[in-house]
Amino acid sequence: MMSTFLSLNHLHKRFGELSVLKDLCLEIGEGEIVVLLGPSGSGKTTLLRSLAGFETLTAGSLQVAGEEISALPANRRNFGMVFQHYALFPHLTVGQNVAFGLEARNLPKAEVAARVGEVLPLVDLAGFEERRIHQISGGQQQRVALARALAPEPRVLLLDEPLSNLDPALRKKTRRQLKKLIRNVGITALWVTHEQEEAFYIGDRVALLNEGRLEQVGTPEQLYLEPASRFVAEFVGRASALSGVLQTDAKTVEIEKVRGYGQPVAWMGRQGSPDDSGKVIEPGDRVALIIRPEGLAFADGSEGDALNGEIAERQFAGEATFYRVELAIGGEVWVRGGEDAGRVGDHVWVRLASQGPLPRIYAADQDRVE
Secondary structure (H helix, E strand, C coil), X not given: CCCEEEEEEEEEEEECCEEEEEEEEEEEECCCEEEEECCCCCCHHHHXXXXXXXXXXXXXXXXXXXXXXXXXXXXXXXXXXXXXCCCCCCCCEHHHHHHHHHHHCCCCHHHHHHHHHHHHHHCCCCCCCCCEHHHCCHHXXXXXXXXXXXXXXXXXXXXXXXXXXXXXXXXHHHHHHHHHHHHXXXXXXXXXXXXXXXXXXXXXXXXXXXXXXXXXXXXXXXXXXCCCCHHHHHHCCXXXXXXXXXXXXXXXXXXXXXXXXXXXXXXXXXXXCCCCCCCCCCCCCEEEEEECHXXXXXXXXXXXXXXXXXXXXXXXXXXXXXXXXXXXCCCEEEEEECCCCCCCCCEEEEEECCCCCCCEEEECCCCCCC
16 A cells, blocks of 8 residues: 555635635655546645645645645745646746756756756657747647756646646647656656546546535546545536435335426436435435436337437547437436437437446435436
């Protein structure tokens, strides 16, 4: 088991009456890459800036290798930071940009030059010392920003949406390069993004934030297949939500009939974790059934456990095609099917897939239209 290197203990951050981080705890191993994922406003960047020392925590403590650093100013934490907009100096060369932080520490020129010469090959930019920033690509600029962060040999590397300014093709290429480079350096890293694909590709583990709280920390597979809450189940990947009533076996949900026509069915599910209030759902409770697209399949209509509906949308995604089906009884579901499974406007039947993941059962949100 990986030993803890960076420890976040009961972190709180408030701006006036607004609470942005709420009792946040996280332990990160030495050399581990953890990605902070979450919707806009969930507290990702505030957490990163608090770790870097740019924001003062309201409460809680930070430790690196057992050393308490909460009271240390940013320049004494020895954390490297890669910003969303790179923050490179256009009037300086690549080498001068990388050297900037070292020169600020009043290191001898020979030592600065040697360190620049050491770090540029780490990011595949050997020989680029005299290039101007406008003479290199966006992906290369990102690697210059990474080299500048690595040059002072930081204990921890922090990256705030480092790929957000790149076009999709360059973004994928650059994320592969950055992951490889960070892994080769062996530094502990905390990476912020709102892109799930990026988070799942980069992170050894993913920490999912929601309104300043950690909903779940785990591998990408754990977040997708074993969501710790309804928020995780719906936020990660594609998912559909149907409302219903939990039956006496506590494993079956009779789907609620929202419209005045169509025949409801009972579908099997697997109970998820209790909600934040600790409520445990019981037979007779209204519940939400959260279903993955691969957990559903198209049927021929003869099965008694199938729901009928109409294909409202078709999305081709290369290795898979997804169909949004509006159900006759109300609500809609996403179904993963073959490329020729149907066309928009087709009337279809949908049932649980025999080999797919079981739906998750959660307490229904009474204030929400399911």
